[in-house]
Amino acid sequence: MATPLDEATDLLQTMIRNKCVNDGTPDSGGEVRNAKTLAAYLAGPGLDIKQYESHPGRGSMVLRVEGTDKKAPSLLMMGHIDVVPADPNGWKRDPFCGDLVDGDIWGRGALDMLSITVTMAVAVKKLLREGWKPKGTLVFSGMADEEALGTWGAEWLVEHHWDDVKADAVLTESGEPPLPIPTRGGPKAIMVVGEKGSHWVSLKVKGTPGHGSIPYKTDNALVKAAEVVKRIAAYQPKLHLGGSWGEFVRAMQFAPELEAGMLSDAAFRAALDKVPVGLARLFDASTHTTFSPNIMHSGQKTNIVPDSAVMQIDIRTVPGEEGPEVRAMLREAIGDLWDQCEILDEDSNPSTASTTDTPIFRTMQSVTRKVGKAEIVPAFTVGATDSRFFRRKGVPSYGYSLYSEKLDFGEFMTMFHGRNERIDQGSLQLMLDLYEQTAREFLD
Numbered sequence: 132m133a134t135p136l137d138e139a140t141d142l143l144q145t146m147i148r149n150k151c152v153n154d155g156t157p158d159s160g161g162e163v164r165n166a167k168t169l170a171a172y173l174a175g176p177g178l179d180i181k182q183y184e185s186h187p188g189r190g191s192m193v194l195r196v197e198g199t200d201k202k203a204p205s206l207l208m209m210g211h212i213d214v215v216p217a218d219p220n221g222w223k224r225d226p227f228c229g230d231l232v233d234g235d236i237w238g239r240g241a242l243d244m245l246s247i248t249v250t251m252a253v254a255v256k257k258l259l260r261e262g263w264k265p266k267g268t269l270v271f272s273g274m275a276d277e278e279a280l281g282t283w284g285a286e287w288l289v290e291h292h293w294d295d296v297k298a299d300a301v302l303t304e305s306g307e308p309p310l311p312i313p314t315r316g317g318p319k320a321i322m323v324v325g326e327k328g329s330h331w332v333s334l335k336v337k338g339t340p341g342h343g344s345i346p347y348k349t350d351n352a353l354v355k356a357a358e359v360v361k362r363i364a365a366y367q368p369k370l371h372l373g374g375s376w377g378e379f380v381r382a383m384q385f386a387p388e389l390e391a392g393m394l395s396d397a398a399f400r401a402a403l404d405k406v407p408v409g410l411a412r413l414f415d416a417s418t419h420t421t422f423s424p425n426i427m428h429s430g431q432k433t434n435i436v437p438d439s440a441v442m443q444i445d446i447r448t449v450p451g452e453e454g455p456e457v458r459a460m461l462r463e464a465i466g467d468l469w470d471q472c473e474i475l476d477e478d479s480n481p482s483t484a485s486t487t488d489t490p491i492f493r494t495m496q497s498v499t500r501k502v503g504k505a506e507i508v509p510a511f512t513v514g515a516t517d518s519r520f521f522r523r524k525g526v527p528s529y530g531y532s533l534y535s536e537k538l539d540f541g542e543f544m545t546m547f548h549g550r551n552e553r554i555d556q557g558s559l560q561l562m563l564d565l566y567e568q569t570a571r572e573f574l575d
């Protein structure tokens with residue numbers, strides 16, 4: 132008989148091969164394929180499974196197992212079923228092969244996040260087969276479009292079908308493997324309790340047109356913009372070392388010297404140099420709003436001094452720093468060139484976070500101790516997930532998953548949206564146990 136691990140492996144291979152690639156355009160994705168695969172796998176007598184198509188091809192699905200006690204807390208296990216594009220160049224295998232090689236399943240989505248989605252589904256199926264009747268309602272969903280802001284997936288369902296997806300707590304992507312630096316105490320499992328916001332700015336630098344053959348003392352917008360870009364890149368925003376960052380650092384139990392550095396305004400930036408650069412990048416981004424000037428357009432013709440340059444700045448915000456604070460920081464960064472600049476456009480998505488003082492978080496701690504033999508370390512992620520739609524509705528939502536020792540942190544980071552994405556079956560087994568036990572403890 133097929134074990135849950137066999138079923139999870141098989142389901143993961145099918146969903147990778149379904150190739151639900153979301154390139155950000157409304158007609159991409161094709162998540163109806165993965166929504167159908169999940170609905171067919173979970174189907175059973177008397178079950179309430181709904182499928183949705185928010186836009187042609189953009190499929191999501193929801194299964195609700197109603198609890199026996201209306202007053203008991205309910206739980207949503209939410210996975211997204213789309214993946215980001217993959218260029219086969221630089222991959223050792225076809226990005227959509229779904230091959231199982233030496234215990235690893237290969238392909239786009241293996242980590243982000245089909246492995247979580249399928250182990251949640253298989254855990255739910257196992258409970259259903261056993262005839263399990265929870266007190267609290269269990270909801271499982273496969274969401275379209277997480278990889279492009281959730282417009283056709285979680286955001287759409289929260290807006291149009293709230294009664295189908297609502298719950299008292301949400302579990303979704305993702306935890307992280309242990310960090311590659313020494314810590315004291317026992318093993319740690321990083322779970323995500325909040326995420327940074329984004330505030331994208333389109334900034335114009337103004338100049339005066341002239342002839343390119345006589346550049347002496349001209350008011351060249353591109354030359355000024357180059358200086359503006361340098362200032363933004365060199366800017367060191369205010370650090371936020373208390374709050375969730377402080378909680379993270381103390382829970383990690385780093386070596387005392389590193390811990391002191393990570394919590395001191397004066398020593399923080401020097402302490403960053405002592406950790407591997409990939410990790411330093413994450414630590415840096417976790418402690419302040421970041422500014423990355425990433426696109427610039429200027430000029431019309433080689434012989435014309437440009438009168439404008441427009442840049443796009445990717446700004447990622449910490450809690451409490453939104454529009455007015457971001458504008459003040461930009462002004463500080465750009466200094467005396469600020470009056471030569473004009474903000475053309477802003478697109479804001481505030482940071483969201485859930486407290487660790489919730490019943491589901493306590494269940495997560497207790498189950499992680501048993502299944503992962505580790506203590507949870509609450510962390511912020513620098514990316515965005517579907518959690519934000521639920522946090523904005525007041526529902527606590529967490530990134531919750533476990534990984535085996537076979538998966539190291541550095542590889543994990545490069546495989547996310549990168550090359551040679553794969554997951555080992557040991558990690559799948561850990562997640563199967565994690566989700567099954569969490570549903571039992573929280574809903575029974």
Ligand SMILES: [Zn+2]
Pocket residue numbers: 211243244277304
């Ligand atoms: Zn994801």
